[in-house]
Amino acid sequence: MSLDKSSCALLRYLIRLKKPETIMAISRALQQSRRKIYYHLDKINSSLPKEVESIESQPRVGILLSPEQKAACQVLLDSLDSYSYIMNMNERIQLMMIYICITTERVTIEKLMELTEVSRNTVLNDLSEIRSQLAKEQYKMTLYVSKSQGYDLNCHPLNKIQYMHSLLYNLFAEANEGFLKVLETKVHAFPGCQQLLSMAVTHFLEGQVYRLEKDLGKKINRYEIEFMLKVLPYLLLSYRNMVLDQEEKDSIIKDFSLIRKRIEYKITQNLKQALEDSFAIGLDEIEVSLIAILLLSYRKDKDIHVTSQDFADLKRVVEQFIWHFEVHSSFELENKEELAQSLLAHCKALLFRKTYGILSKNPMVKQIQDKYSTLFRMTKLSARLLEEEWKISLTDEDIAYLTIHLGGALRRSGSRTENSRKVYLICDEGVAVQKLLVKQVQHHLPGKLVSGIFTTEQFKSVEDLLEVDFLISTSEALETKHPLIQVHPILDFDDVLKLTRFAKYRFLADDKRGFSAELDKLLAAYIPDGKTAQELKQRLQSLVTNELLASLSDAEVETDLY
Known part of the structure; x- marks a missing residue:
């Protein structure tokens, strides 16, 4: 029995469990019937190696994977390829739109059927949904079909590039790993796309980041530059997909006139020459301007x-x-x-x-x-x-x-400095978020001295030289010998509890589920409607938070730094 999308969702859920959960609780969490959960559980067990014990729900206890089962399930999940993944409608639409925007071949119903691996009627329904979505978008785009070009978009060239950037932004921010693997596999097979999407060009662009930032005298936010490297080939291919006459090109160049006085435009000329020398990839004036716009538009840490x-x-x-x-x-x-x-x-x-x-x-x-x-x-x-x-x-x-x-610039009042100990923060979210994180930690740990804040790279370069009471990091991937508390950039209630507990008792209860997760479980047992449960959860957390803040320091409440 092959695993489908729902089976994979259950598999991921079981791997994440830290406490036993009943079939009823799992069915509510995944919004599937108990019968479906048992069905997918059978499929998972049949896919596991014979030497691994089958996953069974214990009466009045539920399911919790053993270390051996968890390891086997992770191997199984990692082994699934694009052919095992079933795309939903939204994912099919995203894939079809990327294909229409960047491929150099004529787009037909048959090719869309092959691309999405669904029937003709399903493709026609998806195309109808695409037209409906485009009618609601701000980009003034329409999907049309002709004998010579097949399916294509009718719009202003800049609108198409803006749409493509928005589509990719949402896709890379929200898509799961299964769909991203499908996308990577299929897109690299599109005619005319192989060179710009090749690993060689990707690694080359990554290597150019430090030189670009040095020449610019600017430090681009790490997440923004990573996103730019992902989307840049797609945006260039989206432009090259269009058939434009000289008058249309001149109009676009005129629209880009603002950026030609900026240093980003001059630096992009150097990148253009480097791409031509290394890969014989030539960029025209519009493509150079497009890259300069991205460099200008992304947030800067310096x-x-x-x-x-x-x-x-x-x-x-x-x-x-x-x-x-x-x-x-x-x-x-x-x-x-x-x-x-x-x-x-x-x-x-x-x-x-x-x-x-x-x-x-x-x-x-x-x-x-x-x-x-x-x-x-x-x-x-x-x-x-x-x-x-x-x-x-x-x-x-x-x-x-x-x-x-x-x-990050709010003035604190009534802070206490007794029993100060050295606490270092590690945050890769950018300078502004770093400053705000410092204020949050100072608020909730007034007796602690925040001795410094680093990016992961900076911390690793001085780790052996630091005298540390404990570390607070927003990165899940950080490995260190020092005591470490992992939090969100914007501290939630569970983060505050972790910080105060550890600061006072030197103890971090990793084996316990957080307040938020326990509240979800409790409310689900009494309130079947998910939206209502979430609204009540937010009100309860706000009430508890206000009480906690009032007990910590009445004077600090006015700062609103929770």
């Missing part, structure tokens, strides 16, 4: 050019924003000159993103809205000044990034 005279007006607006925030809120800011510099670097990239429609999502926006509701609201109020001055519209994700910068 920018030595923020004090240049051509950004004097930008600096004036940023300083007005900081002033407005302080005047209209009860918060106090410190190190305002440093805050202005970091906000200026952030807003430079923000304006280029808004100008050229380059999507940059904030994965922490919901957490920030929940945990820093007052700070977020006040930031949003002051951000209206930016919108009016720059004639832009800021999303909640944009506001959340501004909130992070302001949160």
Whole structure:
């Protein structure tokens, strides 16, 4: 019996279990019937090696994998190839759109059937759904079919590139490993795509990052540059897929006129020459400009050019924003000159993103809205000044990034320094998030001295020289001999409990399920509707959090730094 998508979902769930769970609890968590769970469990057992004990649910106890079973299940999961993975409709649509956007061959129903491995009727239904989705998008694109070209998109060339960037952003942020393996396998077989998507070009571009940043005098956020390296070949192929006359090309070049005065454009010319010398890949003026736009649009952790005279007006607006925030809120800011510099670097990239429609999502926006509701609201109020001055519209994700910068500069009051011990933080999320993490830790561990904050790379270079009480890291992959607590960049309730417990008792209960997971399990037993249960969970956590903060320090509550 072969494992399908639902079987793999159960397999992943069982591997993650740290406490026994009943079939009923598992069926609720995976939103499948108990009969289906037993069915997929039989399929998993039949796929395991004979020497591994079958996975059985113990009466009144449930299922918990032994170390041997867990290891065998992980090997089984890792061995599944693209042919074992069944795509859902959304994944098929994403794959079809990437194919239509970048392939050089004529797109037909038969080729889409071969690509997605489904029937003709299913492909036709998917194409109908694509048309419906495109009609709701902001990119003004329509899907049409002709005898000469097959299925293609009718739209402005820049709209197509913006759509492709958005599609890939959502895909790489949300897709599971199974679908990403399918995508990689199939895309590399598309006609005309092999060279730009080859491992040789990928490794070459990775090697160019340090040189680009050195020449730019800027440090691009690590996650943003990793994403750029993933999507750049797709964006270039999306442009090369279009048939444009000279007049259309001239119009696009004119649209890119803003970036030709920037240093990113000059540096991209060097990259163009390097690609031509190493792989005989030639870039035209539009492709050079496209790469420069990406470099301009992505968030920077460091920018030595923020004090240049051509950004004097930008600096004036940023300083007005900081002033407005302080005047209209009860918060106090410190190190305002440093805050202005970091906000200026952030807003430079923000304006280029808004100008050229380059999507940059904030994965922490919901957490920030929940945990820093007052700070977020006040930031949003002051951000209206930016919108009016720059004639832009800021999303909640944009506001959340501004909130992070302001949160990292809040002044603390009534802090205690007794029994100080050395605590180091490790965070790869960027300078703004690092500053906010420091403020959170100082708030919840007022008796601890935060002696420094590093990226993983920086920490590894000085690890042997540090005298450490314990480490706090936002990275799951960090390995160290020192006591380590792994937390989220925006501390949740479980993180706070871990920090306070360890700081007081030198004990981290790794074997216990977190408060949030236990609450999920408890509510699921009484409230079958998942949405209602989640709403109640958020209210309960907010209530408990407020009580905890009140007991820790009444004076600190006003800072909203939970």
